[in-house]
Amino acid sequence: NAGVMQNPRHLVRRRGQEARLRCSPMKGHSHVYWYRQLPEEGLKFMVYLQKENIIDESGMPKERFSAEFPKEGPSILRIQQVVRGDSAAYFCASSPMTGANTEAFFGQGTRLTVV
Amino acid sequence: KNEVEQSPQNLTAQEGEFITINCSYSVGISALHWLQQHPGGGIVSLFMLSSGKKKHGRLIATINIQEKHSSLHITASHPRDSAVYICAVRSRYGNKLVFGAGTILRVKS
Numbered sequence: 001n002a003g004v005m006q007n008p009r010h011l012v013r014r015r016g017q018e019a020r021l022r023c024s025p026m027k028g029h030s031h032v033y034w035y036r037q038l039p040e041e042g043l044k045f046m047v048y049l050q051k052e053n054i055i056d057e058s059g060m061p062k063e064r065f066s067a068e069f070p071k072e073g074p075s076i077l078r079i080q081q082v083v084r085g086d087s088a089a090y091f092c093a094s095s096p097m098t099g100a101n102t103e104a105f106f107g108q109g110t111r112l113t114v115v
Numbered sequence: 116k117n118e119v120e121q122s123p124q125n126l127t128a129q130e131g132e133f134i135t136i137n138c139s140y141s142v143g144i145s146a147l148h149w150l151q152q153h154p155g156g157g158i159v160s161l162f163m164l165s166s167g168k169k170k171h172g173r174l175i176a177t178i179n180i181q182e183k184h185s186s187l188h189i190t191a192s193h194p195r196d197s198a199v200y201i202c203a204v205r206s207r208y209g210n211k212l213v214f215g216a217g218t219i220l221r222v223k224s
Contacts, residue, residue, distance in 0.1 A: 033211060043158075043201065045211040056211060091158060093212075102205075104148070104212065108157035 004029075004094050005074075006107035013114050019079040019086070021110045025094030032075045033104065034060075034067060037089040046090075049075060082114045118142050121202050121215035128222050134189040136218045138202030141183065148212065149176050149187045150201040158201070161187070192222045 005024040013019050025032050034046040036059075045059040049069035060067065064082075069075040079086055089111050093104040119140045128134050138147070149161040162169050162176040164185065169176050173192075178185040189196055202215040 031210075035212070035214075042216040043203075043212075043214040045213070048210055056209065059211070093158075102146075102210075103160060103163055105160065106150075106158035111155075 004092055004105050004107035006090075006092050006110050008110060009108060011110055011112045013082050013112065015083060015114055016081050019082050019112055019114075021077040021079075021090050021092075021112070022074045023077070023092030023094070023107060024074040025092075026096075026105055029094035029096050029105070031095045031097065031102075032069050033093045033095075034075075034077050035091045035093065037091065037109075039088065043091065046077070079112075082112075084114050087112055087114045117216070118213050119202055119204055119215040121200075121218050123218060124216065125219045126221070128192050128220070130193060130222055130224045132192050132222075134192050134196075134220065134222075136187045136200050136202075136220070138185045138187070138215055139183060140185075140202075140204050140213075142204065142213070143207040144183075144204040145207045146205045147178055147185050148203040148205070149185075150203060152199045152201060152217070154198075161200075189220075194222045194224050197221050 007022050030051050032049045035043045037043045047060045047067045048056040064080045066078045089109045091109045092107045095102045095104050122137045146165045148163050151159045164178040173190045175188040199217040201217045203212040
């Protein structure tokens with residue numbers, strides 16, 4: 001049973017390009033969370049999705065950022081027209097359900113560098 | 116003030132020492148997580164607590180719900196324990212995790 005898989009592990013984009021980050025949750029997990037870790041800062045929540053639904057996007061910037069978790073395939077975090085301030089590590093976590101005693105399993109992260 | 120505060124920010128210990136990392140939070144929670152992150156690496160979940168105490172190998176985590184405080188202890192520390200340790204809480208009213216800033220631990224041989 002593979003863990004949470006994120007790809008790519010490292011991504012370099014020029015300013016103005018688009019970045020697509022992928023997260024395949026653990027088998028049987030239908031809940032996905034995206035978190036961002038800016039350099040020298042702690043992790044911050046971005047968005048929580050269930051299959052085909054965005055449940056909570058309160059941590060996601062209103063512009064340029066979008067997320068989806070289609071019925072088939074991985075969850076995608078998309079950043080349009082990237083800027084240097086988007087450089088960060090983006091982590092995905094998945095869980096089988098929601099609730100108080102739900103473990104969250106994290107991926108290895110995608111390190112985005114905007115040049 | 117952050118909802119989750121960790122102390123110390125940085126900790127250097129000699130191999131074999133007993134280590135304690137503290138976490139205080141200000142919101143009602145349903146669970147508290149201790150996570151480990153190696154430089155450039157992924158995040159590993161060490162413990163999930165909603166009450167009492169848990170032990171796994173040389174690691175022990177405790178939580179006091181009334182005082183809104185948790186501690187992570189490492190006994191007989193080893194250089195391979197060097198990492199960032201992160202406390203995170205799951206709010207009673209939501210699903211997302213709120214993180215502390217992390218404690219950078221370095222264990223010297």
